[in-house]
Amino acid sequence: MRSLFAAMMCCIFLSASAQSYSWWEETVHWDGVTPWERYVVFTAGFLGPNALPVPHISNGSIDSINSFGVASDIYFSKDDHTQDVAIYANYCFVKNKISFDLYWVPVEHFMMTHELKTERHVFPLHYYDHYGEGDIHLNTNIQLINNKRKNIQSALRIGYRFPTSQIGAARFTDAPGYYFDISFAKGFHASPLKWMVMAGGYFWQAEIRRHPQDDAFLFGTGLEWNKKKS
16 A cells, blocks of 8 residues: 555656646747756846846945945735845945945745746746845945035946856846946035936846847936935
């Protein structure tokens, strides 16, 4: 009886496994040769919210304080519910001149529908995954202009993404990327209000089958309210 039960369980397991692989093969139209990694679509619309994070708008100044922080984010969509823990760190190398900052999502919890997994070409071995780890982003910040008399500031940011994630669940790229931008800020006299603008480029490894790299234009603008002027 034990042998019969074990054989039945083995058949059930193999059947379920074969069915899941068959689902993936039909979804991506597998040619029987190409590695499964090449069927993952490395664009923002087919990945998780932490795969290609847009750098925040800089206020044109260099943070002169060493800091470390932990935050949590929650994302909602029709087919994808995501919660994560993010780590932020800043190190001032030369006060008011050069600094380094780091951003990393060490833990991401997600729930995706079957329809979304099909659209994103999730590999069968990662079909039931609910946890992931993001790539590490390291930025170098350099002060370009700091004219206190005219209340004008400008800074250059050069960022690099280290591949530390996994791509099986179609959440991250696990591929290198880089970006750069220049920020400009103009303060208003006798006012804690500051206008900020940022412009640059974002580049990351894309689908190997079509083209090795993809890119996007970075732009952002906004207002900062800070009673303690930098």
